[in-house]
Amino acid sequence: MIEERQILNKESIQIIIERLCHQLIENHNNFENTVLVGIQPRGRYLSNRILSQLNMINPLNIIESGNVDISFYRDDLMRRENPILPEEMDMNLSVEGKRVVLIDDVLYTGRSVRSAIDALMTFGRPTSVELLILIDRRFSRHLPIQSDYVGRTVNAIDSEKVIVEWKEVAGKDRVLMRKEE
Amino acid sequence: MNNLSVDHLLGIKYLEKSDIELIFKTADNFKKIISQPIKKVPSLRDITIANLFFENSTRTKLSFELAEKRLSADIINFSSVSSSIKKGETLLDTVNNILAMKVDIVVIRHPNPGASVFLSRNIDAKIINAGDGTHEHPTQALLDSYSIREKYGEVKGKKIVVIGDILHSRVALSNIFCLRKLGAEVRVCGPSSLMPKNLESLQVEHFSDLKEALEWCDVANVLRIQLERQDVNYFPSLREYAMVYGIDKNVLDGLKKDITIMHPGPINRGVELSSDVADSSHSIILDQVENGVAIRMAVLYLLAGKIKLN
Known part of the structure; x- marks a missing residue:
């Protein structure tokens, strides 16, 4: 049996994105030396939303951005049923001396973020790297990784799945918690 | 998949x-x-x-x-x-x-x-x-088809002729399989003595005339004469082979269209390809x-x- 409940709807996602943007502005001012980097494939959607929201708040800021593909930097190629198929490495920039904000939809074990940091370092040595996350699954970390900007913290056990849906791919914005018994 | x-x-x-x-x-x-x-x-x-x-x-x-x-x-x-x-x-x-x-x-x-x-x-x-x-030689065939795909956008429908020592060539056989699977048309060209007996069962057509083959194709994949595998003489001399099947600038200039030249290497310059062709803009050898x-x-x-x- 599959049990599903909605934890965020369109409106609450929008409120969270606006808040995250203001937190970013608080720390990064006019984003002069900041780069926003989405983690492929799903972090890209959140990163695009953040970028357009920031642009709405202050259209004069020019914000550098990219999307990093982590497939080849993962640690589980030989531990999965099928290999992860890579997405585009969309990084036409250098992160040398930059303040980087990594963006992903869900923070779970922390392994993707670890891979993303490795992948990021191939484009230069950033001054600092921060992490922005829409859903932080507490209590499920395998590595000592925390986010600096959190949309919503949830308590989910391993048999539960957090699913983030975006209008661009699923038709509407919402976050679900799915439990299979 | x-x-x-x-x-x-x-x-x-x-x-x-x-x-x-x-x-x-x-x-x-x-x-x-x-x-x-x-x-x-x-x-x-x-x-x-x-x-x-x-x-x-x-x-x-x-x-x-x-x-x-x-x-x-x-x-x-x-x-x-x-x-x-x-x-x-x-x-x-x-x-x-x-x-x-x-x-x-x-x-x-x-x-x-x-x-x-x-x-x-x-x-x-x-x-x-x-x-x-x-x-x-599967990885060679894959990279050959990949290079054609890179140059033309897709392999399907393209006409490729493999020229030279087909009999001793693993590159030719793998190329034929690979290009066919991707929907290209493949033919071969070279002296009859260097054609394998199973060409008919592979259903690959054979040109003995180089010019005819080049006029037909979009891409010519030119192979080396594998002297090290030839236990008997399959043609009179390398010089004669170069005269009949060697591709030089004059041959390319005489065609009614532009074709792409490929070669799996190593090239015997002056035999199957002249230097001015191997180093010309027609060649995608280094891309390969x-x-x-x-x-x-x-x-x-x-x-x-x-x-x-x-």
Whole structure:
């Protein structure tokens, strides 16, 4: 049996994105030396939303951005049923001396973020790297990784799945918690 | 489809079209990776690869080695010139000894057709055929088709003629299989003495006239005359071969259209290709070499994904 409940709807996602943007502005001012980097494939959607929201708040800021593909930097190629198929490495920039904000939809074990940091370092040595996350699954970390900007913290056990849906791919914005018994 | 249908890369013959497309798509990503400032990725950090070359090779060996290093694999190299083969050891014994060193993937080039198939049946490692006698050379065919795809956008519907020593060429056979699977038209050209007897069963048409072949094709894949495999004389002299089947600037200028020239290397300049053609804008020979690394990275990555740790 599959049990599903909605934890965020369109409106609450929008409120969270606006808040995250203001937190970013608080720390990064006019984003002069900041780069926003989405983690492929799903972090890209959140990163695009953040970028357009920031642009709405202050259209004069020019914000550098990219999307990093982590497939080849993962640690589980030989531990999965099928290999992860890579997405585009969309990084036409250098992160040398930059303040980087990594963006992903869900923070779970922390392994993707670890891979993303490795992948990021191939484009230069950033001054600092921060992490922005829409859903932080507490209590499920395998590595000592925390986010600096959190949309919503949830308590989910391993048999539960957090699913983030975006209008661009699923038709509407919402976050679900799915439990299979 | 997000996994290969095969556990080894023994020949193009054994691949599905979807396998080839998956390899190409993965190679696209690796091509981007190898143009980054840091070209190394940690994907194959837990993997040990043995490169067993029982036959001479320069570019294939270097290309595999570079691909393996860019993927962070540990590698050991073996070449029969300086080995115990000379002391009478069998292939299976040699390989088993190497496998006892805990090798996960074996890249093998061997003068006997079917050597890689034989290994895949007898040992527990992923096998990649880097050329087995006159049989197949799958990674070369993949990179050739990949280079055509890069130049024209797709391989389907393109006309490719393979010119030269088809009889002794594993590149020709693998190319025919690969291009066909991708929907291209393939024909061959060269002296009848260098055509294999099974051309009819392969249903490949043969041009004996070079000009006719070049007028027909979009791409000419020109092969080297493999003197080292020729036990009898198949044509009067290299000079005569060059006069009848050599491609020079005059030949290309005489065509009514522009064609692309490919060559798997090593080139015998002045025999099958003149220097002004090999170095011209028609030639994509150096692109083939660059694509070879990306293709081999893709093959290694996808096969390594089939290895299960724990």
